[in-house]
Amino acid sequence: MKPAIEISGLNLFYGLFHALKDVSLAVERRKITALIGPSGCGKSTLLRVLNRMNDLIPECRITGSVLVEGRDIYAGGEDVCALRKKVGMVFQRPNPFPLTVRENVAFGLRVEGINEPGAIEQAVEESLKAAWLWENVKDSLDRSALELPLDQQQRLCVARLLAVEPDVILMDEPCSALDPIATGKIEDLMIELRARYTIVIVTHNMQQASRISDVSAYMLLGEMIEMGPTLQLFSKPRDRRTEDYITGRYG
């Protein structure tokens, strides 16, 4: 089976700063791929390449090819909105909209012009159930999403993503604002979601990468140093720099 995402020869510049250097990467379907590496290594930047969130940065320039489901997303004429519905993103800090819980989940449907109450109700319930949040919020769908505890806010962000039925879910350090118990819940949820979605996660936390990911990629200073099955990368890294990092001797 062809990989869900294929990146080859990717270079990215912020103005004169060369942030990603000749990066190549293949992300397999229905697996969790973890991008690890020290701060500033470009892993978040790489993640944001995949749904073109870097378009928001004025001085950002990209060369190379990024294929998502076989289509080059940086070829001219690509519909960025359609891409972002296929490749969803969960952010570092939970960012539910200042709307009700229901309207947060319904957001993606309304963006597509679906306003029929029955369809909305159904999608809201299904998505909240899939994100393991239904039992917590089924009686408070009309309350502001900002009143939820942080970990529920983060699962709400997952739920509103699931409502648009993406193929790929990008997660940018989704647990860094959460305590260990809440982190555990999100990790369990990710393992559950792996059955239906391709997941790419950026994490600072090497235990997290080793707990949940199938494939890991180690990045350093904008370069892809090593990539392979997580078990192998953590037990028998091929590159000396990877070994230094995972054993805590980095820097």
Place this chain on the structure above:
Amino acid sequence: MVVRWIAERAVKWVLIALAFSALASLLLIAVFIFKEGVPFIVRVGLKDFLLSSEWDPQAGRFGVFAMIVASLCVTFGAMIVGAPLGVAGAIFLNEFVSRRITRIVKPAIELLAGIPSVVYGFIGVVAVAPLIREHLGGPGLSLLCASLILGVMVLPTIMSVAADAISSVPNSYREGALALGATRWQSVRMVILKAARSGIVAGVILGLGRAVGETMAVIMVAGNTVQVPGSVLDPVRTLTTNIALEMGHATGLHRQALFATGVVLFVVIMILNALTMAAMKRGHAGK
């Protein structure tokens, strides 16, 4: 040491006195207007004062109804012109153009607030009123002309407060909306305007307050006839312009009647300020 201690104390008390003098002048203005105005209202009767449209000081008739209506119409008209433009401008500057353009355009629009109101009135008289007279009929100096001029005058207030409200919306809301496949406009309409709503409302109400209180430009362009306007092309006289036009030669009961007009104006503006504060407070509670 002692000298320094005394100096510290002195500075503190001077600053306290200065701060309270602002409060005191507000209080004095209120007391003064009410002292002159309220006895008049009691004497003429609140109903005859507020609900009669006959204003004929020589004959002892003091009804301000037409002027209240005119003030409300002019203000409302100014909001129809200024609020959509101001909010649209704020959205445009924050969401649709580069920061470089914002840095040039925003101060330029804020500069509009610094133009003396008499200059706006002048432009109204020589440029806007003749256009209205030639193309739409009527005397030109009219409710419409006053609304247009005032609309431009309140534009910088509304735009600058609304722009601050929109730019203080966390970027994570924008990213969240765009990452779900929303277009720029969808993210503005569905998330950002809702998040910035209280600030935008505050800006509009501040603009409203400015429009109610504006006098000089309105005297020059509104035509100043005391009547309940039948159309937007009719000349009107507002509460503020009534005071300014007649205070110079008013004595006795007439003079008191103008103070009573001031009381009405004072109450209207206090209500608007209370609304602004309520809107802002609710916005903070929501975050």
